[in-house]
Amino acid sequence: MRVLTACLLLLASPLTARAGLYFEVTSLDAKPESGATQLSVKFPFKNTGDQKVTLFSTESDCGCTTATLDKQVFQPGESGVITVNFAIGDRVGPQEKRVRVRASDQTEPHVLTFKTNIPVFARVQPQFVYWANGEPSTPKSMVFELVDHDSPIQELTATSNNNAIKPEVRVIEKGRKYEISITPGATEKFLLATIQLTAQLGGGKPERRMQAYATIKPGPPAN
Amino acid sequence: MKGILVICLAALLPALAQWRLQPPTAYRTRAGQTPFDSAASELVSVDTVRGWKGSVAWVDARTRVEFEVGHVPGAILLNEDTWESLLPQFLAQWQPGQRVVVYCSASCESSRRVALRLRRAGVEEVHVLEGGWDAARALSP
Numbered sequence: 001m002r003v004l005t006a007c008l009l010l011l012a013s014p015l016t017a018r019a020g021l022y023f024e025v026t027s028l029d030a031k032p033e034s035g036a037t038q039l040s041v042k043f044p045f046k047n048t049g050d051q052k053v054t055l056f057s058t059e060s061d062c063g064c065t066t067a068t069l070d071k072q073v074f075q076p077g078e079s080g081v082i083t084v085n086f087a088i089g090d091r092v093g094p095q096e097k098r099v100r101v102r103a104s105d106q107t108e109p110h111v112l113t114f115k116t117n118i119p120v121f122a123r124v125q126p127q128f129v130y131w132a133n134g135e136p137s138t139p140k141s142m143v144f145e146l147v148d149h150d151s152p153i154q155e156l157t158a159t160s161n162n163n164a165i166k167p168e169v170r171v172i173e174k175g176r177k178y179e180i181s182i183t184p185g186a187t188e189k190f191l192l193a194t195i196q197l198t199a200q201l202g203g204g205k206p207e208r209r210m211q212a213y214a215t216i217k218p219g220p221p222a223n
Numbered sequence: 224m225k226g227i228l229v230i231c232l233a234a235l236l237p238a239l240a241q242w243r244l245q246p247p248t249a250y251r252t253r254a255g256q257t258p259f260d261s262a263a264s265e266l267v268s269v270d271t272v273r274g275w276k277g278s279v280a281w282v283d284a285r286t287r288v289e290f291e292v293g294h295v296p297g298a299i300l301l302n303e304d305t306w307e308s309l310l311p312q313f314l315a316q317w318q319p320g321q322r323v324v325v326y327c328s329a330s331c332e333s334s335r336r337v338a339l340r341l342r343r344a345g346v347e348e349v350h351v352l353e354g355g356w357d358a359a360r361a362l363s364p
Contacts, residue, residue, distance in 0.1 A: 002226075061331045062285075062286075062327070062328070062331045062333050063285065063286035063289065064303070087304065089302075089304035089306070090303060090304060090306035090307050091303045091304070125344075125345075126343070126345025127343070127344035127345060129345070130314075130319060130345075132319040192311060192315050194311065215314050215315070217319055
């Protein structure tokens with residue numbers, strides 16, 4: 001009888017042992033709008049326990065990700081939302097960011113994850129070319145390749161902000177792939193030129209711009 | 224003895240059931256492999272860097288605010304936030320053949336992402352500092 005009573009008490013105890021925040025989802029995929037500079041995702045939650053829960057702090061993997069709370073104390077049964085804001089900046093490609101929420105319901109933080117993919121219009125590789133000390137001033141090339149195939153290129157132009165660097169565009173695959181050949185005037189003095197690449201698109205779409213660089217590095221090699 | 228075993232089992236079953244139905248959120252998502260996880264050869268320790276001959280170009284991949292609070296002497300700020308406006312400064316200071324070591328906060332991925340972008344941009348030898356700024360702090364005066 002005593003054993004039975006003990007078992008019944010033990011079976012009942014877990015039902016009230018946990019008071020805590022319940023997040024419907026802790027990992028979200030989000031898609032930014034074209035041209036967006038910021039992405040916001042929301043993580044709704046509910047206090048499913050029988051004690052109030054206080055949200056102490058949030059911390060993220062990097063300064064680009066912040067989390068906002070509309071309030072800090074949630075009574076039993078109360079719902080809330082944590083909004084995670086991600087500053088896109090010059091980021092491209094797949095991104096995965098985590099926010100850790102410290103609350104009074106458990107010692108370990110709640111971990112919220114969101115994933116997104118910042119679309120890339122095109123790639124320029126390499127993004128810069130250089131001539132080192134004593135190197136002949138022969139032309140060097142970079143390749144501009146379209147990634148977003150929904151926006152084929154009608155024309156690609158390249159201009160330099162320094163007259164000593166001359167870029168020329170050659171078509172590898174019309175509308176998609178181009179070679180930019182760069183010829184320096186001389187390689188005795190330090191120089192850093194910005195190559196402005198402008199892609200004219202069809203269908204009334206606005207032109208797209210990207211930057212590449214050419215630099216002359218006189219002086220002894222590093223190693 | 225049998226009674227004790229029965230009690231223990233009785234305690235274990237609901238605990239397992241609760242764990243299964245509603246595990247703590249800290250354990251629902253674990254940091255898994257990302258496309259930017261470093262290969263073993265990319266990571267370097269402060270001691271390894273100290274042993275290198277030749278100069279090192281330090282790249283700080285954190286925010287400007289964090290950079291201005293403190294950084295490795297001579298480090299160049301280059302982060303994903305403002306990559307396009309900061310890259311020229313890196314190119315002006317970097318020398319061909321110079322090893323590049325990128326760091327950020329210990330728990331962030333920015334250093335790996337910046338390292339990948341530098342390699343794609345054309346920089347040959349790029350490493351990521353193991354331990355990030357916490358480890359790099361030892362190099363500050």
